[in-house]
Amino acid sequence: MxxxxxxxxxxxxxxxxxxxxxIAGPLQVPSRMLMGPGPSNAHPRVLAAQTLPLLGxxxxxxFKIMDEIQGGLRYLFQTSSPYxxxxxxxxxxxxxxxxxxxxxxxxxxxxxxxxIWGERVSDMAARFRAEVVQLRAPAGRTFSTAELKAALTxxxxxxxxxxxxxxxxxxxxxxxxxRGALGDGLGEACRAxxxxxxxxxxxxxxxxxxxGDEWGVDAAYTGSQKCLSAPPGAAPLFLGxxxxxxxxxxxxxxxxxxxxxNLIGDYWGCTFFLMGPSKQFSNMTSGGxxxxxxxxxxxxxxxxxxxxxxxxxxxxxxxxxxIVLQFIAALWYCATYVPGGPELLAKCFGIKx
Amino acid sequence: MxxxxxxxxxxxxxxxxxxxxxIAGPLQVPSRMLMGPGPSNAHPRVLAAQTLPLLGxxxxxxFKIMDEIQGGLRYLFQTSSPYxxxxxxxxxxxxxxxxxxxxxxxxxxxxxxxxIWGERVSDMAARFRAEVVQLRAPAGRTFSTAELKAALTxxxxxxxxxxxxxxxxxxxxxxxxxRGALGDGLGEACRAxxxxxxxxxxxxxxxxxxxGDEWGVDAAYTGSQKCLSAPPGAAPLFLGxxxxxxxxxxxxxxxxxxxxxNLIGDYWGCTFFLMGPSKQFSNMTSGGxxxxxxxxxxxxxxxxxxxxxxxxxxxxxxxxxxIVLQFIAALWYCATYVPGGPELLAKCFGIKx
Numbered sequence: 001m002x003x004x005x006x007x008x009x010x011x012x013x014x015x016x017x018x019x020x021x022x023i024a025g026p027l028q029v030p031s032r033m034l035m036g037p038g039p040s041n042a043h044p045r046v047l048a049a050q051t052l053p054l055l056g057x058x059x060x061x062x063f064k065i066m067d068e069i070q071g072g073l074r075y076l077f078q079t080s081s082p083y084x085x086x087x088x089x090x091x092x093x094x095x096x097x098x099x100x101x102x103x104x105x106x107x108x109x110x111x112x113x114x115x116i117w118g119e120r121v122s123d124m125a126a127r128f129r130a131e132v133v134q135l136r137a138p139a140g141r142t143f144s145t146a147e148l149k150a151a152l153t154x155x156x157x158x159x160x161x162x163x164x165x166x167x168x169x170x171x172x173x174x175x176x177x178x179r180g181a182l183g184d185g186l187g188e189a190c191r192a193x194x195x196x197x198x199x200x201x202x203x204x205x206x207x208x209x210x211x212g213d214e215w216g217v218d219a220a221y222t223g224s225q226k227c228l229s230a231p232p233g234a235a236p237l238f239l240g241x242x243x244x245x246x247x248x249x250x251x252x253x254x255x256x257x258x259x260x261x262n263l264i265g266d267y268w269g270c271t272f273f274l275m276g277p278s279k280q281f282s283n284m285t286s287g288g289x290x291x292x293x294x295x296x297x298x299x300x301x302x303x304x305x306x307x308x309x310x311x312x313x314x315x316x317x318x319x320x321x322x323i324v325l326q327f328i329a330a331l332w333y334c335a336t337y338v339p340g341g342p343e344l345l346a347k348c349f350g351i352k353x
Numbered sequence: 354m355x356x357x358x359x360x361x362x363x364x365x366x367x368x369x370x371x372x373x374x375x376i377a378g379p380l381q382v383p384s385r386m387l388m389g390p391g392p393s394n395a396h397p398r399v400l401a402a403q404t405l406p407l408l409g410x411x412x413x414x415x416f417k418i419m420d421e422i423q424g425g426l427r428y429l430f431q432t433s434s435p436y437x438x439x440x441x442x443x444x445x446x447x448x449x450x451x452x453x454x455x456x457x458x459x460x461x462x463x464x465x466x467x468x469i470w471g472e473r474v475s476d477m478a479a480r481f482r483a484e485v486v487q488l489r490a491p492a493g494r495t496f497s498t499a500e501l502k503a504a505l506t507x508x509x510x511x512x513x514x515x516x517x518x519x520x521x522x523x524x525x526x527x528x529x530x531x532r533g534a535l536g537d538g539l540g541e542a543c544r545a546x547x548x549x550x551x552x553x554x555x556x557x558x559x560x561x562x563x564x565g566d567e568w569g570v571d572a573a574y575t576g577s578q579k580c581l582s583a584p585p586g587a588a589p590l591f592l593g594x595x596x597x598x599x600x601x602x603x604x605x606x607x608x609x610x611x612x613x614x615n616l617i618g619d620y621w622g623c624t625f626f627l628m629g630p631s632k633q634f635s636n637m638t639s640g641g642x643x644x645x646x647x648x649x650x651x652x653x654x655x656x657x658x659x660x661x662x663x664x665x666x667x668x669x670x671x672x673x674x675x676i677v678l679q680f681i682a683a684l685w686y687c688a689t690y691v692p693g694g695p696e697l698l699a700k701c702f703g704i705k706x
Binding site (some may be wrong): 014016017018019020021022027028029030031032034036041042047048049050051052053054055056057058059061065068071072074075078079080085088089090092093095096123124125127128130164183193203208211213214225231232233253254255256257258259261 | 367369370372373374375380381382383384387389391392393394395400401404405407409410411412414417418419421424425427428431433440441443445446447448449453456475476477479480481482485536562565567577584585601606607608609610611625643691
């Protein structure tokens with residue numbers, strides 16, 4: 001079966017075949033109560049929000065929404081990390097983003113394997129040429145602080161991976177002392193061993209307590225389609241300071257462009273120094289942030305005024321004046337508008353704001 | 354600021370901090386006409402469909418929708434390939450899926466680079482340790498058949514990559530003889546050189562003619578958010594027979610689990626032999642497909658009848674009878690219900706259906 005000519009005038013294009021066109025009936029989507037190890041039901045408000053029109057990914061209104069999402073995710077993960085965002089993809093994409101970016105080829109990862117997600121991460125980490133060491137527990141069991149600490153001492157891995165909610169069995173790597181290790185000194189032990197603590201919270205975040213900073217978690221990710229009651233397609237994650245240092249200090253690019261967390265963090269404007277020009281510009285020009293760009297413009301104007309009023313001033317001096325003024329403007333901008341900026345200034349320059 | 358205790362009775366969990374909770378105002382989404390190199394406006398019917406409830410990814414009704422999508426995508430790509438599906442993620446995910454799966458470390462890829470997408474693929478392919486050779490054209494220009502054929506002869510790459518619609522400049526690698534090479538004998542030239550022809554159709558598919566099979570395209574991908582007028586988040590793609598052979602014959606697993614096209618094709622039931630047990634079972638039990646499972650059950654019943662009625666029959670013979678009956682059932686199932694099944698039977702066994 002053949003339909004109309006497909007090209008424009010002057011184009012030499014064959015006709016389009018309707019062989020696979022088919023006649024789709026109305027979309028049949030029954031209502032189901034979803035309680036299994038797949039997506040959960042989405043909240044009606046989430047579904048309703050999906051009828052809103054699309055915006056471009058560089059649109060100031062869109063950046064504002066991203067900022068609100070970032071704040072909400074910091075609350076959700078109970079972290080103050082500037083590097084908190086979500087990526088396009090399922091929970092698997094969140095897992096792969098963390099594994100691909102925090103492991104370099106040859107790095108050792110210690111995987112707490114008590115179900116399919118430990119298996120999955122072991123498979124994945126091997127694809128990124130990491131050395132995988134598994135710590136196994138029977139299905140349905142979790143890991144004690146003692147056995148995890150012993151394994152850290154024995155293996156000194158670059159990364160320790162744990163699943164908070166193992167959806168294949170329902171096992172909850174919980175805070176309760178009798179049953180789990182998260183929050184029970186494990187974060188400190190990981191720091192001492194030079195190990196990044198990575199937690200899969202896909203099936204658990206929003207359903208059970210998760211205290212990212214207090215527990216010393218270095219990276220965690222989740223999916224939108226579980227306790228957050230949204231459709232699949234977004235994977236929230238955060239990287240703590242040590243994970244971010246590892247990401248920045250990589251010797252090689254991660255074996256993914258799509259999930260390169262340096263580039264994604266740049267787009268989200270997660271840190272001042274990584275902030276992409278578009279978001280930076282938008283931050284400067286949208287909402288109440290005109291003030292920041294006025295300070296930048298002020299630095300340029302002040303330099304020009306000096307250039308035209310002070311006679312005989314050498315060009316090199318002018319350039320230095322300009323740099324100093326812009327540096328001051330940057331400090332002020334950082335202190336005022338950058339998430340985590342005041343802490344950064346306190347740490348780097350001892351400036352209390 | 355500190356909110357309520359986060360744990361369940363008996364759990365030793367700190368209180369949750371409300372520091373980052375914030376008070377989000379109503380979601381502000383202005384209406385914009387999107388004509389730039391980002392997403393396009395979504396069709397109101399698409400937005401309305403997004404209010405439908407979620408289904409599980411193993412639900413028979415969901416498989417039925419996937420089958421309809423597959424059919425629609427075959428029409429869209431103008432291909433009869435059984436391996437036609439979409440993946441969760443943006444157009445970048447589609448690009449990475451094709452590049453990561455069709456290149457093994459050390460493979461040579463010839464990239465037609467006339468804008469940012471050729472640059473992007475070059476960066477990406479290098480991350481997967483491929484050898485990248487660029488064929489450059491000035492921004493706004495496309496490649497002639499003659500220069501592409503010459504480059505194929507010179508480099509004999511494993512993959513030739515072209516962008517159909519280079520969104521950074523608007524250049525259209527079109528069929529028209531004066532302006533482009535797609536359809537102008539390039540597919541045959543790639544076959545002769547042992548090269549897979551991969552086409553990026555993110556910004557073009559649905560907007561300009563694309564004839565996958567007729568042009569001899571071995572793999573192509575697109576995004577949902579351009580000419581298809583849906584939100585971003587799904588990347589349709591297809592692999593032709595030669596690309597599928599390359600995928601199946603890989604010496605190493607691709608450096609991605611999330612986008613491993615063997616596993617994704619398995620889930621989508623793209624080929625009989627790769628078909629996952631869940632989809633296979635669903636195909637057998639949903640809709641009009643009870644017939645297929647009845648034939649399977651019939652094979653078992655027939656064997657049991659023989660076992661209990663024919664005296665003194667050896668166990669080994671029974672097993673062989675069972676295998677033969679199930680093989681016949683499988684052939685019938687393949688001929689009746691598997692996309693591309695009849696062609697497969699004709700090719701492998703010379704059976705015309």
